[in-house]
Amino acid sequence: MRCVTYTGAGGNEVVACEERPDPVCGDEEVLIHAAFAGINGADVSQRQGNYPAPPGWPSDIPGLEVAGVIQAVGSKVRQWKIGDRAYGLVGGGGLADRVAVHERCVVHVPSHLDAQEIAAIPEVFITAHDAISTQAGLRPGDTLLVHGASGGVGSAAVQIGVAMGARVIGVSRHAAGRAAIEGFGGEAIDSEGWTDTVLEKTGGKGANVVLELVGAPNFPGDVAVLARLGRIAIVGIGAGQKTEVMLRDLMTKRGTVFGTTLRARPIEEKADAIHRFHHELTRCFDDGRLKPVIDRAFPWNEAADALAHMESPGKVGKVLLDFSS
Ligand SMILES: NC(=O)c1ccc[n+]([C@@H]2O[C@H](COP(=O)([O-])OP(=O)(O)OC[C@H]3O[C@@H](n4cnc5c(N)ncnc54)[C@H](OP(=O)(O)O)[C@@H]3O)[C@@H](O)[C@H]2O)c1
Numbered sequence: 001m002r003c004v005t006y007t008g009a010g011g012n013e014v015v016a017c018e019e020r021p022d023p024v025c026g027d028e029e030v031l032i033h034a035a036f037a038g039i040n041g042a043d044v045s046q047r048q049g050n051y052p053a054p055p056g057w058p059s060d061i062p063g064l065e066v067a068g069v070i071q072a073v074g075s076k077v078r079q080w081k082i083g084d085r086a087y088g089l090v091g092g093g094g095l096a097d098r099v100a101v102h103e104r105c106v107v108h109v110p111s112h113l114d115a116q117e118i119a120a121i122p123e124v125f126i127t128a129h130d131a132i133s134t135q136a137g138l139r140p141g142d143t144l145l146v147h148g149a150s151g152g153v154g155s156a157a158v159q160i161g162v163a164m165g166a167r168v169i170g171v172s173r174h175a176a177g178r179a180a181i182e183g184f185g186g187e188a189i190d191s192e193g194w195t196d197t198v199l200e201k202t203g204g205k206g207a208n209v210v211l212e213l214v215g216a217p218n219f220p221g222d223v224a225v226l227a228r229l230g231r232i233a234i235v236g237i238g239a240g241q242k243t244e245v246m247l248r249d250l251m252t253k254r255g256t257v258f259g260t261t262l263r264a265r266p267i268e269e270k271a272d273a274i275h276r277f278h279h280e281l282t283r284c285f286d287d288g289r290l291k292p293v294i295d296r297a298f299p300w301n302e303a304a305d306a307l308a309h310m311e312s313p314g315k316v317g318k319v320l321l322d323f324s325s
Helices: 041-047 115-119 122-135 152-163 175-183 194-201 216-224 247-252 267-286 300-311
Strands: 002-006 015-019 029-033 036-039 065-073 085-089 098-102 106-108 143-146 167-172 187-190 207-212 226-234 256-259 294-299 318-322
Touching: 002 300, 015 300, 036 065, 036 115, 036 122, 036 300, 041 300, 065 098, 065 115, 065 122, 085 115, 085 122, 085 267, 106 267, 115 294, 115 318, 122 152, 122 207, 122 226, 122 267, 143 152, 152 167, 152 175, 152 207, 152 267, 167 175, 167 194, 175 187, 187 194, 194 216, 207 216, 216 226, 216 247, 294 300, 300 318
Parallel strands: 143 167, 143 207, 167 187, 207 226, 226 256, 294 318
Antiparallel strands: 002 015, 029 065, 029 098, 036 318, 065 085, 085 106
16 A cells, blocks of 8 residues: 655654555445545644554554545445445554455535545544534534534534534635635625624624634634523634633533544544434535535645645645545
8 A cells, every 4th residue: 555654753854655455344434445635734733743553553653544445345244345435434544545444433525525525524424423413412503613614524513504404604714714614605794893793793692502623822712702591612722722711601602612632532433423414414515505625636745735735824625635546
């Protein structure tokens, strides 16, 4: 297989592109041949030495997701056959063109989407769906506020919120990001003065659900704009993790704050998130309410450049690695 590896912790000098023997399928695993692989913020954190792979996953091959065609199945696999197209989540090893994954951690792909489009779905759409729907209980008619709304998870969250019948307000600090958010059906606002804008737009009521993808600097404002009985989901902390907050505001609003990660969940919990996403949202890819959003695909042997691009501002949607040629 061709894969991206980290030779240590640090900057892009530790990124290597290698050929290795294909992974061997465990009894309950399928081996997927992937033409494209999705890059995530976690891959950058892992390269920096801040986010090691959980036990049982390749420690030096980053990558949290997989999408492609099943090439081999383990002896106890019953739900899949060679040639099926599938996508899902792994705890590591995803930045490769061959990935072994538990059969319950993948689902069938929407049939009309091509190899590049399916690679842009699993991590960002499942993360967004799990946070705003499964955990925060977003309802039709609610107001959903999304920070970092033009990025990978954000662009998925805006689309999911709109598809669920919520009013979605998306924050971006650049004009191209705001134009993209409007294109997804959301109401785009500038990060400058965002708390006042949210309160103005909602007539002072605030947001029922806040998806925090940027981190600590936003958190006091998240509490300030939270509606009565609102929920704040902490999913990304790239801009910082330490802050001060007015606990009285949280109490009087009877607000809920929760944090969440997908990567280290046990297989059964991860499979549950993947299958809920599949049952509730696959039809929205079929009828066009949801679309994968691709910022750029880099040749697989330019992984260092792709990771640098992942860290840069101004992206709209997913960054991919191309293993197709
Ligand atoms: N908990 C989990 O299970 C989980 C799963 C997936 C992702 N995540 C995390 O969630 C976050 C979003 O992931 P992603 O894939 O959507 O990343 P992404 O594509 O890089 O998007 C990040 C977004 O945040 C904005 N942003 C970043 N730093 C900012 C700052 N200092 N101030 C204002 N806006 C800022 C970016 O806007 P600009 O374009 O203006 O820079 C961009 O819109 C990342 O931190 C990622 O690690 C967590």
